Amino acid sequence: MQFDIAELKNKTLVKLYKNLIKPRLIEERMLVLLRQGRISKWFSGIGQEAIAVGVTMALKEDEYILPMHRNLGVFTTRNIPLYRLFGQWFGKASGFTKGRDRSFHFGTQQYKIVGMISHLGPQLGVADGIALANKLRGNNQVTAVFTGEGGTSEGDFHEALNVASVWKLPVLFCIENNGYGLSTPTSEQYRCENLADRGVGYGMESHIIDGNNILEVYTKVKRIAKSVRKDPRPVLIEFKTFRMRGHEEASGTKYVPQEILDAWSKKDPVKNYQRFLKSEGIIDDDFEAMLKAEIDAEILEHLQVAFEEDLIIFDEIKELNDVFQDIDYKQINSNSNLKELRFVDAISEGLKQSMERHDDLIIMGQDVADYGGVFKVTENFIEQFGKDRVRNTPICESAIIETGMGLSIAGMKAVVELQFADFVSSGFNPVVNYLAKSYYRWQQNADVVLRMPCGADVGAGPFHSQTNEAWFTKTPGLKVVYPAFPYDAKGLLNTAINDPNPVLFFEHKALYRSIRQDVPTDYYTLPFGMASVLKEGNSVSIVSYGAGVHWALNTLSKNPNISADVIDLRTLTPLDTETIYKSVKKTGRAIILQEDTMFGGIAGDISALITENCFEYLDAPVKRVASLDTPIPFAKQLEDGFLPKERFEKALKELLDY
Incomplete structure (x- = not known):
């Protein structure tokens, strides 16, 4: 040598x-x-x-x-x-x-x-x-x-x-x-x-x-x-x-x-x-x-x-508390006028105001720069923030999610747009093994938000229609947010970006341009882990999130005689069990509606939680309603049969008649 x-x-x-x-x-x-x-x-x-x-x-x-x-x-x-x-x-x-x-x-x-x-x-x-x-x-x-x-x-x-x-x-x-x-x-x-x-x-x-x-x-x-x-x-x-x-x-x-x-x-x-x-x-x-x-x-x-x-002594509270970095949540209320916004516009406005608030926030994703993203959420962003902060990426979900993690290690924030939530499977490993586990392992937070355009009822077939939140609610270390209304979408997205932990933010594509609501024009936040009670009644507790909330409300509008609590979860991790239990103890009946397929979905866990904690208050078994356990079909008549929209009304009436 x-x-x-x-x-x-x-x-x-x-x-x-x-x-x-x-x-x-x-x-x-x-x-x-x-x-x-x-x-x-x-x-x-x-x-x-x-x-x-x-x-x-x-x-x-x-x-x-x-x-x-x-x-x-x-x-x-x-x-x-x-x-x-x-x-x-x-x-x-x-x-x-x-x-x-x-x-x-x-x-x-x-x-x-x-x-x-x-x-x-x-x-x-x-x-x-x-x-x-x-x-x-x-x-x-x-x-x-x-x-x-x-x-x-x-x-x-x-x-x-x-x-x-x-x-x-x-x-x-x-x-x-x-x-x-x-x-x-x-x-x-x-x-x-x-x-x-x-x-x-x-x-x-x-x-x-x-x-x-x-x-x-x-x-x-x-x-x-x-x-x-x-x-x-x-x-x-x-x-x-x-x-x-x-x-x-x-x-x-x-x-x-x-x-x-x-x-x-x-x-x-x-x-x-x-x-x-x-x-x-x-x-x-x-x-x-x-x-x-x-x-x-x-x-x-x-x-x-x-x-x-000394050998380490197991401390259950400490183990659980170390899964996420503590966040000092600050409620920021709106003092501005209201403006009617579509769901997609509320997300865009929240993202833009967060970019103005955080100089170290980087947006990454396929076609998010000049093109504005396939759903136009980031349209015209580069004029205000430039291509350094709004970055088109190659088609490489793993590397971009990992890049977001690297930005967090270096003290910056990242929002990664998965063009469709289905495509996160190509970046699954860094989500569930790197982002989710880093804080628990060595106290390194993952200040990354993954935007997840999701959901069926748009005729997009098996690869552009999944609502795959259960992949991630199963994984400790990830927060999962799934709003149903423009007001919630904007406020929760702002909170997600402020949160130093990894957040998967699900945005239902069918709601993007079909749902409108008055939304404050200025910046505000909404807390995680706090469900919204949209309707109050005495006969049954309806628990849902995302598009399912609207299906439940539509069903009740056709059946004004049904007296029901309607609970919009808004966030799945953390989950507002207190609101669920309080409602179920009042009504004695619970039905959980999810768009996800039945087996392995979060409805199963919510059902188990209700049974374990509210059993003596129940007047009927907890009911779950979900999509068929098949991939999502393309043709409308098949997709309509796949989704639980129509089956929900029948299941609800059966529960009330029990």
């Missing part, structure tokens, strides 16, 4: 060595503790330390790094106290996730590190969001994100690189090509000779670096980062290296030919650099012995702290 000192001073050369050997010594200790059963799992980075250390030292301390589970050198080079790392791995409260996640599945704003999740790909798009914030602020910072060669096969890789290239984002995409994805060799993962060659397809500069040569990693990445700070753009870097141990310790390395292991063992980044420094007279045996003793002492001291720390 050839080392080029270039113009590096001895102080830097020694610092590189100190940072290189520290993660190696920690890992060797962790492997002993793994065999002793003191830790449950370990993903070894032995043989790859030069990449993590070199990249981290090449970046400034206030620049974000998004590492993987073999990048211990990122954490140690950023000088995170070892007892906190050990606490993380031991499941202690001093760890960064309070025992809620393991390994390197955490982040820390203090050290500008954003850890991975097991699904690998999402962090690439998150890096885009952090880089976008840097570019918009003009702070001349770069963001570095790691992935393995296996992760480059995921769709997130393509989406993130494409977005970064189109938007010229200052991201260093660092691929650690270590030969195997668990046991699958690179020959079975991709057909190109070098992964760096893919940069051409994205119009992106790319480099290949010897990932075992600490000086090459450090000097080249430092030069690239300096250039990117001056000329913001993404750069793809492939680091050639090798994983000397198993994917994780239990998997072993039997699938690796011995001659390959032997060849790469000769390229050990720590031993080769150590020999080089000694040959140059920069360090000697005494220095090396002293350094190792010093690091070993630090490791043992911090291990003792972690060992002696």
Whole structure:
């Protein structure tokens, strides 16, 4: 291995060595503790330390790094106290996730590190969001994100690189090509000779670096980062290296030919650099012995702290309270005149007033800029806010949702328009695994609103008509809002944007231009978790949301003899159970109407809650009415049969006759 000192001073050369050997010594200790059963799992980075250390030292301390589970050198080079790392791995409260996640599945704003999740790909798009914030602020910072060669096969890789290239984002995409994805060799993962060659397809500069040569990693990445700070753009870097141990310790390395292991063992980044420094007279045996003793002492001291720390005590209230970031909700009442608005116009007006109120709010989505979105919600927005803040995106739901998460990490807000709620399935993973879980895991909020144009009764067929709220009410960490009227839509959207937690905001397409209401012209908010009682009666409680509210009201208008409470939930998470229970205890009967298909819908949970909490007040079984358990058909006569509009009246009368 050839080392080029270039113009590096001895102080830097020694610092590189100190940072290189520290993660190696920690890992060797962790492997002993793994065999002793003191830790449950370990993903070894032995043989790859030069990449993590070199990249981290090449970046400034206030620049974000998004590492993987073999990048211990990122954490140690950023000088995170070892007892906190050990606490993380031991499941202690001093760890960064309070025992809620393991390994390197955490982040820390203090050290500008954003850890991975097991699904690998999402962090690439998150890096885009952090880089976008840097570019918009003009702070001349770069963001570095790691992935393995296996992760480059995921769709997130393509989406993130494409977005970064189109938007010229200052991201260093660092691929650690270590030969195997668990046991699958690179020959079975991709057909190109070098992964760096893919940069051409994205119009992106790319480099290949010897990932075992600490000086090459450090000097080249430092030069690239300096250039990117001056000329913001993404750069793809492939680091050639090798994983000397198993994917994780239990998997072993039997699938690796011995001659390959032997060849790469000769390229050990720590031993080769150590020999080089000694040959140059920069360090000697005494220095090396002293350094190792010093690091070993630090490791043992911090291990003792972690060992002696008490085990975490389960606290149910604390666990539940940590799912969402606390919000100090401020009620903002309107003092303005009323104006009749369509549902779609109320949403547009609320979004525009929120953009005026929050300078750090970014809108992203397909066709939302010049075209104004397919439903014209953002029409003429770019004239007022510009294309930096109202951003057309490629067709890449995952990457854009992840970009929204990155903006939140960087302290900004994001509203992402899913052109149709159905398309969120293409970005499902970052919603339910990244946005939903980040605050609970490491107290990083996801200040992202996903606008979800949804619903049937418009003849749009199976792929543009779903009302898929139950996918998300099932997932702790997400708030779900589903208004039925223009007044609610505007006020709740403003609240959603103010809320630092992830919110899915469902907007029924059939209501966009069919429902009108007097709405205040100025800015106002409405609280989450507070249902609206639209009608009051004594015979039955009708619980619904979205278009179902209007179907229920229409049914009652045709049956004026039915005395009913009509409850518009408005938000599904949080759910206003108090209003539901109060009504049911009064009427003794409950019927829940949802547009979603029956099985697995939220009506089932509401029914169960009523039964568990109001059973002694019920005069009849709780009734559910929903769409058929089929995909949504296109032809009107089929769609009419699919939807529960007509079946609701019959079910309501049957309940009253029970």
